[in-house]
Each structure stands twice: as C-alpha cells, then as structure tokens.
Amino acid sequence: MKTLLNPSPAGILLSGLIFFSPPSQALELSGKGGGEILTFFQEAKSPEQHPVYPSVFVEPELYYSTGENSEIKAKLFYRYNANSPSQTRGDIRELMFYQYADEWEIHAGIGKVFWGTTESRHLVDVVNQIDLLESLDDEARLGQPMLQAKLIKAWGTLDIMLLAGFRPVEFGNADVRSQFLPPLANQSTRYQSKDKTNTLDMAVRWNHSFDALDLGLSYFSGTQRTPLFQFITEQNQAKLLPVYVQSQQIGLDAQVIVNDLLLKAEFIHRDSHKLNAQNQFTRYQTNALVAGFEYTLVGIGDSVYDLGLIGEYLYDEWESITPFQKDWMTGLRWVFNDTQSTEILMGHIIDLDDQSQIWTLEASRRIGENWKAELNGRWVSNVNSDNYFVKTYQQDDLINFKVSYYF
Amino acid sequence: MNTTTRIIALGMSLSFTLFSIGIYAQTAEEKGLAIAQEADKRDIGWGDQTSNMEMILLNKHGDSSTRTIRTKALEVQGDGDKSLTIFDTPRDIKGTAFLTFSHIEGPDDQWLYLPALKRVKRISSRNKSGPFMGSEFAYEDMSSQEVAKYTYKYLRDEPCGKNLTCFVSERYPTDKFSGYTKQVIWIDKEEYRPIKIDFYDRKNALLKTLTFSEYQQYLGQYWRPHKLEMVNHQTGKKSIVNSSNYQFKTGLTESDFHKSKLKRLR
Numbered sequence: 001m002k003t004l005l006n007p008s009p010a011g012i013l014l015s016g017l018i019f020f021s022p023p024s025q026a027l028e029l030s031g032k033g034g035g036e037i038l039t040f041f042q043e044a045k046s047p048e049q050h051p052v053y054p055s056v057f058v059e060p061e062l063y064y065s066t067g068e069n070s071e072i073k074a075k076l077f078y079r080y081n082a083n084s085p086s087q088t089r090g091d092i093r094e095l096m097f098y099q100y101a102d103e104w105e106i107h108a109g110i111g112k113v114f115w116g117t118t119e120s121r122h123l124v125d126v127v128n129q130i131d132l133l134e135s136l137d138d139e140a141r142l143g144q145p146m147l148q149a150k151l152i153k154a155w156g157t158l159d160i161m162l163l164a165g166f167r168p169v170e171f172g173n174a175d176v177r178s179q180f181l182p183p184l185a186n187q188s189t190r191y192q193s194k195d196k197t198n199t200l201d202m203a204v205r206w207n208h209s210f211d212a213l214d215l216g217l218s219y220f221s222g223t224q225r226t227p228l229f230q231f232i233t234e235q236n237q238a239k240l241l242p243v244y245v246q247s248q249q250i251g252l253d254a255q256v257i258v259n260d261l262l263l264k265a266e267f268i269h270r271d272s273h274k275l276n277a278q279n280q281f282t283r284y285q286t287n288a289l290v291a292g293f294e295y296t297l298v299g300i301g302d303s304v305y306d307l308g309l310i311g312e313y314l315y316d317e318w319e320s321i322t323p324f325q326k327d328w329m330t331g332l333r334w335v336f337n338d339t340q341s342t343e344i345l346m347g348h349i350i351d352l353d354d355q356s357q358i359w360t361l362e363a364s365r366r367i368g369e370n371w372k373a374e375l376n377g378r379w380v381s382n383v384n385s386d387n388y389f390v391k392t393y394q395q396d397d398l399i400n401f402k403v404s405y406y407f
Numbered sequence: 408m409n410t411t412t413r414i415i416a417l418g419m420s421l422s423f424t425l426f427s428i429g430i431y432a433q434t435a436e437e438k439g440l441a442i443a444q445e446a447d448k449r450d451i452g453w454g455d456q457t458s459n460m461e462m463i464l465l466n467k468h469g470d471s472s473t474r475t476i477r478t479k480a481l482e483v484q485g486d487g488d489k490s491l492t493i494f495d496t497p498r499d500i501k502g503t504a505f506l507t508f509s510h511i512e513g514p515d516d517q518w519l520y521l522p523a524l525k526r527v528k529r530i531s532s533r534n535k536s537g538p539f540m541g542s543e544f545a546y547e548d549m550s551s552q553e554v555a556k557y558t559y560k561y562l563r564d565e566p567c568g569k570n571l572t573c574f575v576s577e578r579y580p581t582d583k584f585s586g587y588t589k590q591v592i593w594i595d596k597e598e599y600r601p602i603k604i605d606f607y608d609r610k611n612a613l614l615k616t617l618t619f620s621e622y623q624q625y626l627g628q629y630w631r632p633h634k635l636e637m638v639n640h641q642t643g644k645k646s647i648v649n650s651s652n653y654q655f656k657t658g659l660t661e662s663d664f665h666k667s668k669l670k671r672l673r
Binding site for chain 1: 514534536586
C-alpha cells in the first residue's frame, strides 16, 4: 500500500486540483447523440402512459490530458422524452481523474466499472446502480462516486474501491412503462443504514488469467444495490416501498476456453438482510449462480456469417428481488461480418418453475461511417400470474428504434 | 542444413545415379521450409514496433468504408508476438481494442475491450477464419506469422515485379481451424520479403490474393510494406491497408500488453 501513496502528491485526490491543471493540454470531445422511438403494442394500463415515446439524447465524452501519465475523462448523458417527464433527465456517467504508473493506478471521481463474465445477468457486478429508466437490456448504469486503487502485479490485478454515497434505483413516476403493481409509494425510500444515501461502501476485486482460465474474486460491503419491497398502505391504497438493506457479498466469476467453447460462471454469496413479518430487518444469507456457455459456429455453410449460441442457467435463492430463481436463457447471435457490422441477437428466458417467458431482440447496423441504427424488442409469453416480475412486463410488449450519430 | 550435407556426402560416395539424387537431396519441402526460416531469421530483433493503419473496404460497386487503426507489437523470443490493435474509426467502435498473445503452438490468447461497457472480454481465438472487422482480411491473415504455423513445399523461381525474382512456395496451415487448405507465397530472393500470397479456401478453390508493396527498410534491416491489397476473387470485394508512421524500439515492454491496461489505451 505504501507504493500507492509514495510517487504522487496526496493532492491528486483533491478534486479541486482536477480543475486547476495547466490549460496547455489538449481537450478532446467525442460521443454520440440521436433519437429514439419506443412503441408499445398493447394499450396503456393508466392514463399517464402512452403508446409511443419519442425522445432525443446526447452522450458527450470529454478527454483532458493532465500529464504524461494522468488524465481526466468525462461522460455525460441527457435525454429529453416528449411523453415522459420521468425519463427526461441527465446523469454524470463518468467524471474521473486517472493517475497511471506501471504497476498501479489511482482513479478519483465518478465512474463505472464492469465485473463478470456472463451475458444474461451480471451477478458479481455490484459497484454501479442499474439505470432502470435507460435499461432495456440491463446494461445501463448510474455513475458512482469512488476512489479506486488498482495494483497490476504478477499475481493478478487487485482493485480496492471506496464508494462514496449510495444511489437508489430511479423508478420514475406513473408516466413510465412498465409499472409495478401495486404502484410504488410516494413516501421516501426506506434504508437500513442510518446514513441513508450518505454511506461509504467498500469493494475489492482480484482477477487474473491462468492460460485459458480467467478468474475473478470480489468482496462488497455496504448498501445492497437491488432493493426489496415492503407492502404499505398509503392513502388507503396498497403501495410498494423500496427498501435498501446492508449486505456483504462474496463473488466469484470465471471463464474458461475449451477448444472453441467458452464456459462462463458467476457465483455470489450474500450475507444480507430481509424484512420479517413485523417489517424489521433480519439477517438473510443467500446464494445465486449464473453458469453457461457460448459457442460460435464460424462461417456457417461456407458463408462469412457467424452464429453464436449462448445458453445460461440462472439460479437465485432470494425470491423477492429478482425474477431469476431457476431460469434458462437461450441466446442466438447472428453476426453478418459485413462492412456495416450488422448483428442480430435473439434472447429467450424461461422460468423453469412456472414456464413464464421473456423474449428479447437486439439488432444493430452501422450506416455510413458515423451513424448507427438499432432495433430492440421485448415481449413476454405464457406469463404465470404468480410470477411477479414477469407479470410487470405484461401488456408492455415493446419495440424501440434508435438512430445515433457518433462525433 | 546438416541433414542435407550428410545426404549429399552419402550420394557422392555411392554411385552416379545416387549422386544425381544428391544434388536434389534438399527436397521441395525442405527448401520451402528453409526459405521460410531464412525470411523469419532476417526479421529477428526488431524488439517492438508501432504503426498506424488505414483500412479501406471496397465492394464491387466501388462503395468504400474506412477504418483507422493503431497497432503496437512486441517481439517475443521463443513464442509468438504480443500485439495490440486499437480502433479510432468508425466512431461507434472508437476505443475498441484487441490484445493478442500469439503462440507458435496451441491457440492464441485474445481479449477484446468494449469501451462503452468498460468490459474486457476473453474471446476464442479459434475463430481465426472469420473476417477482420468486415474486411477481406481474416483474423489469421492479420496475426503473427510464425514458421511453425505451416508446412512448406517449394515450387519454382519466378520473376515478380521490377528487377525482382521470387521463390514460389506452397504452404499448408497446421491449424485445423484455418480457413485455408493452402497458400501460395511469393518471396523475393534478395531480401526475403513476401510479395504476394494466393489463398485457397476449404474446397481448394482460389479465394483471395494479397499483394505487398511500397516496402521501406527500417533500422537498416527490417522491411515493412506500406501497402497491402487483398482481393477476394469470389466476391469481387477488396480491402486495402495503408500503413504509416512505423516506429521501432519505442520502449514498449511486456507490461504494456496486459489485459488490465486495455482501459488505459487511447
């Protein structure tokens, strides 16, 4: 740990310094912006909701070099949604100062990390809160304030992170499709921690490659990103109150390549809390697993097309925070290998207990040099009325068309 | 070469008929291998190199699309090279990077960095016959060319361009995941530089031709082509790579080729 503090002035950790660096260095602007039309097939469940949501968005990225081995990167995001005040909003995805050395890095600011190997669900990836209002595919995340030290050694890469502040899930209001039933409470969110959102959480991850095996081990201690829900009565109506508990999580993620077969797994053990019958917090320990494979048929039928086959088994002992207790995901990825990088990904998740099913479609294609068109779809079938989470998507089958310009 | 000498000596000591065999005792396979080994030997010691590439993809109607790429490579003694490929355009894949540890034996190790997700993904390098970024180059065409990746057979000498004579050899990929049954390679006799390669597909039909041109010599020894042109005879499509700004011995080390450092690349 001593080496971490030695070479660079402690002052780099003060965000103030970031903004007083010499102005001689180059500032670079890039990013994307575009428009989307989100269309629902079924009639809306409430008068605040719409069949079509047109929106425009911009996602600028700034790069500023503060020296040979240091830099500042920023990634901002803003969307204007014509039919949804809840989805008219912005976020700082990244505003981070980076200091690099041969065997270590320091990151200070707001940022995003990705941990894990699987495709259907990101179990070990707990640092950033999901951006539910931007997430048709579970990939969008809110920026997280953090101080991160990275050690890159012969024995692996070690990340030690202090996470300053907690960001709850933004569910939006009644104008957002889909909505939970019963609806979310208007009153404030419930936290187990007295500090509520002013928490200081900790995360540590080690990862390393051994020949064909990539292995990661992680530990998280703090406010669990995924909330549970408490049933309450508000103005004589049944409502859901999001509840954030304190949790410790140990995670293991692995990927091994056997010939041309990729085997992937993520496992977590949560030492967490849930609510008892009196709505008091009680300790609750659970395990969850995602394990599967990805296999690519290269150049099928002597063509240049690739067909990727993905299969993943999802298991989670904690029923009330996720739809994935015992599920199977099948993915088919059709890669055209053309100039426009055309790709189509079909996904299907079936609940192995009640056979409720979620279908997804993701297609993308570059247009010219700087444009990209994307088509996303999601629909459900065979929904069991007891499957709370899948039921939420019922009558909300959707298709989203997006055009982006990259600058 | 020891074996060859011994065979010649043996031939001379026997009869006239055997003597004539002795002259040709270096079989076509041995000569093909010897040419590849000499070409490899002449390119030893470059250490590390960086370059900029502009790849132009042309379809048969003449529509074009351009990718700009930066490459960094590190020579590894006794194994395949390590390389980094970073995309600058098209802009939607800006910052995407491939890290490859190529190996003489066994599959290469390869990681892909996706900047939008901040995700480093280990990928299967068996997918070597697939097109590289929609171009007419396959991944295996772009990878480190090691002697042991092929078996060889010398065919003939042949003029190949202005004042140049080439060794023409066939080479057969040893990797069963290769997209080719064979390649015919023209190597110039003076400097042992590849001048042209014909690629034959799995049905043994002529698929593509790659030509190397605008060679320049660096550090008084190492020849690098500034233009590669790959023509697909079956589709009429073409990909051109213009390389520039070759730099050698820039001080890159093993630690610059690390999956944990892909996020740092710009």
